[in-house]
Amino acid sequence: MADVQLKEIAKSFGTVEVIKGIDLEIGHGEFVVFVGPSGCGKSTLLRMIAGLEDISRGELRIDGRLCNDIAPRDRGIAMVFQSYALYPHMSVYDNVGFSLKLARVPREERDAKVRDAARILQMEHLLDRRPAQLSGGQRQRVAIGRAIVRHPKVFLFDEPLSNLDAALRVDMRMEIARLHQELGATMVYVTHDQVEAMTLADKIVVLDHGEVQQVGAPLELYHRPANLFVAGFIGSPKMNLLPVNVTGSRGRSIQIGSVDVMATPFDIGAAAAGAPKELVLGIRPHSLRVVAAGAAKIPAEVKLVEHLGNETVIKAQLASGAAVLAIVAGDAGLKPGEKVGLTFDRAEAHLFDAAGRRLLRSSETAGGRR
Amino acid sequence: MRKFLCLVAVVVLVFVYLFPYTWMVLSAFRYPADTFAIPPKLFFEISFDGFRNVFRQSVFGLYLMNSLIITLFSVAITMLVATPAAYALVRISRGGTAFLLTVLIARMIPAIALVVPIYIIGNLTRQLDTYQIMIVVTVAFNLPFAIWMVRGFFLDLPANLVDAARIDGASEWQVLTQVAAPLARGGIFATSVFVFVGAWNEFLFALILTSGRTTTATVALLSFRTSQGIEWDTISAGAFMVSLPVIVFAFIMQRYLVEGLTMGAVK
Ligand SMILES: Nc1ncnc2c1ncn2[C@@H]1O[C@H](COP(=O)(O)OP(=O)(O)OP(=O)(O)O)[C@@H](O)[C@H]1O
Ligand SMILES: [Mg+2]
Numbered sequence: 001m002a003d004v005q006l007k008e009i010a011k012s013f014g015t016v017e018v019i020k021g022i023d024l025e026i027g028h029g030e031f032v033v034f035v036g037p038s039g040c041g042k043s044t045l046l047r048m049i050a051g052l053e054d055i056s057r058g059e060l061r062i063d064g065r066l067c068n069d070i071a072p073r074d075r076g077i078a079m080v081f082q083s084y085a086l087y088p089h090m091s092v093y094d095n096v097g098f099s100l101k102l103a104r105v106p107r108e109e110r111d112a113k114v115r116d117a118a119r120i121l122q123m124e125h126l127l128d129r130r131p132a133q134l135s136g137g138q139r140q141r142v143a144i145g146r147a148i149v150r151h152p153k154v155f156l157f158d159e160p161l162s163n164l165d166a167a168l169r170v171d172m173r174m175e176i177a178r179l180h181q182e183l184g185a186t187m188v189y190v191t192h193d194q195v196e197a198m199t200l201a202d203k204i205v206v207l208d209h210g211e212v213q214q215v216g217a218p219l220e221l222y223h224r225p226a227n228l229f230v231a232g233f234i235g236s237p238k239m240n241l242l243p244v245n246v247t248g249s250r251g252r253s254i255q256i257g258s259v260d261v262m263a264t265p266f267d268i269g270a271a272a273a274g275a276p277k278e279l280v281l282g283i284r285p286h287s288l289r290v291v292a293a294g295a296a297k298i299p300a301e302v303k304l305v306e307h308l309g310n311e312t313v314i315k316a317q318l319a320s321g322a323a324v325l326a327i328v329a330g331d332a333g334l335k336p337g338e339k340v341g342l343t344f345d346r347a348e349a350h351l352f353d354a355a356g357r358r359l360l361r362s363s364e365t366a367g368g369r370r
Numbered sequence: 371m372r373k374f375l376c377l378v379a380v381v382v383l384v385f386v387y388l389f390p391y392t393w394m395v396l397s398a399f400r401y402p403a404d405t406f407a408i409p410p411k412l413f414f415e416i417s418f419d420g421f422r423n424v425f426r427q428s429v430f431g432l433y434l435m436n437s438l439i440i441t442l443f444s445v446a447i448t449m450l451v452a453t454p455a456a457y458a459l460v461r462i463s464r465g466g467t468a469f470l471l472t473v474l475i476a477r478m479i480p481a482i483a484l485v486v487p488i489y490i491i492g493n494l495t496r497q498l499d500t501y502q503i504m505i506v507v508t509v510a511f512n513l514p515f516a517i518w519m520v521r522g523f524f525l526d527l528p529a530n531l532v533d534a535a536r537i538d539g540a541s542e543w544q545v546l547t548q549v550a551a552p553l554a555r556g557g558i559f560a561t562s563v564f565v566f567v568g569a570w571n572e573f574l575f576a577l578i579l580t581s582g583r584t585t586t587a588t589v590a591l592l593s594f595r596t597s598q599g600i601e602w603d604t605i606s607a608g609a610f611m612v613s614l615p616v617i618v619f620a621f622i623m624q625r626y627l628v629e630g631l632t633m634g635a636v637k
Contacts, residue, residue: 052533073539085530089552098548099538146538
């Protein structure tokens with residue numbers, strides 16, 4: 001177990017800066033997930049922690065020790081790759097035991113450790129096979145076994161499950177969660193997959209263009225996204241985003257409205273006085289409710305209805321032509337072409353300024369966190 | 371139908387490639403009169419005169435041994451240098467390209483341009499007609515090609531394997547010896563076949579730099595062209611024996627060549 005500290009970490013390939021000064025604290029035994037769009041630098045950041053990429057600028061500390069110039073093998077880390085990266089010319093047993101052999105661990109001790117790792121991952125029966133004789137899920141198990149046999153202080157995972165099919169992915173996800181509990185080790189995990197991030201993480205780090213957009217617990221990111229990027233990235237399907245105008249302000253509250261959205265007051269505390277003229281209103285599909293036409297803040301026409309059994313996905317068009325998604329429980333009994341009204345709870349809606357930052361509600365600024 | 375056409379094409383190709391060789395082998399086993407008979411004789415009396423002459427007229431056994439010593443040492447040294455060099459060039463990105471281009475340019479200088487300077491150097495250092503000078507020259511001429519070829523096989527290895535080995539605690543040398551080289555084994559053997567053939571067939575430098583003691587078999591063949599004319603059965607018998615080691619070596623390596631080609635598919 002160890003903590004990991006990143007201070008002003010940056011990375012350039014030639015003249016292109018792909019990681020732009022990242023500050024991050026990863027606590028003892030914490031499960032931290034990096035998410036972000038493709039090419040945002042997740043793998044690069046992970047590889048810098050591993051020591052596979054040089055650090056151009058900044059400080060990396062593992063367990064308090066400055067690690068910038070320390071070789072990967074001396075950092076107390078282990079890494080699992082998306083492509084498994086098993087040695088094809090060695091048996092599973094030798095794959096798992098390779099690091100111990102290099103470290104000149106005596107044969108009996110090595111054997112005990114390899115078998116122990118195999119037992120934890122329930123792959124004792126695979127030890128004599130070659131990687132080519134294993135299924136994708138079994139290969140990933142071996143790759144994880146190769147990591148745990150070293151008893152690393154920090155586990156690094158780079159999209160370990162993305163080569164597996166959906167059902168296996170769920171199994172392995174739970175397996176990794178179990179391992180985290182069992183071993184209590186610090187884990188850093190890169191993924192594209194929202195569900196993996198939300199279910200595994202103690203803390204999610206959202207990256208974009210080599211910069212941290214927000215760090216927080218999964219539900220914190222979901223309920224209080226710091227900016228438009230995080231709002232759009234976390235949560236599936238994506239949050240509906242509608243441009244609105246500020247039509248007036250009174251005291252701590254502003255009034256917003258547009259062709260689509262009828263005038264609605266919002267309490268944004270002291271910021272109300274200097275609020276910009278144009279904002280973006282963000283409402284998650286699950287926060288929209290469908291009511292009778294005319295009685296709601298947002299008039300809409302149903303375009304598409306998808307019945308998923310437990311819930312119904314409704315695609316609707318607003319007055320301006322903008323499309324929104326609403327998801328309601330059960331069977332809504334709606335048909336395409338029907339005129340309806342959409343309504344929402346103001347506590348579940350967000351306002352973003354022109355720079356994309358979310359405006360805090362007065363409950364958040366005055367009383368701090370809920 | 372297409373299959374049939376393919377077969378015909380293959381047969382024609384094989385015939386075109388193998389005809390001269392077959393003709394040479396046949397010439398080694400018959401009297402020159404039969405070789406030049408018109409129309410060509412399908413059946414002929416088998417003669418071992420050619421082989422007898424080869425050993426009677428020269429110390430051909432020694433020359434074959436010289437060829438073998440020079441070739442085996444050259445192949446071993448070339449591969450022992452080329453493999454780590456190729457690996458380093460794959461792993462080190464900075465300056466690698468410049469080095470590779472330099473190596474290639476060095477390779478483009480025609481051998482004939484270097485024969486005289488090397489002869490003079492050999493003469494000054496009293497190294498003429500020794501194994502050393504032949505081995506050094508052969509290694510020098512084959513190394514650029516070997517580095518380029520092995521590098522290609524290392525480039526084909528998944529980069530994550532090297533990463534995984536480094537994390538597992540392997541030094542660069544251990545990554546090479548325990549992961550990269552075993553996985554590129556087929557490619558390394560394939561390269562060594564090419565180097566073997568190149569070294570074994572070497573003629574120009576052997577002709578100039580050796581005289582008697584370390585003369586190679588390829589050069590020795592020349593001595594069967596006498597003032598009385600060419601002894602076709604003798605020269606063919608010699609050429610046949612010179613060609614054998616190459617075939618044997620390629621045969622031994624064939625297993626690994628196939629293995630090298632299929633390894634990538636498994637990954
Ligand atoms: N060796 C390299 N040389 C130059 N540029 C690189 C190199 N490796 C990565 N990059 C660039 O750095 C950026 C970040 O790459 P990285 O692999 O970290 O992205 P990622 O977030 O892991 O993406 P993905 O989700 O697709 O795996 C990309 O724009 C990529 O093109
Ligand atoms: Mg990646």
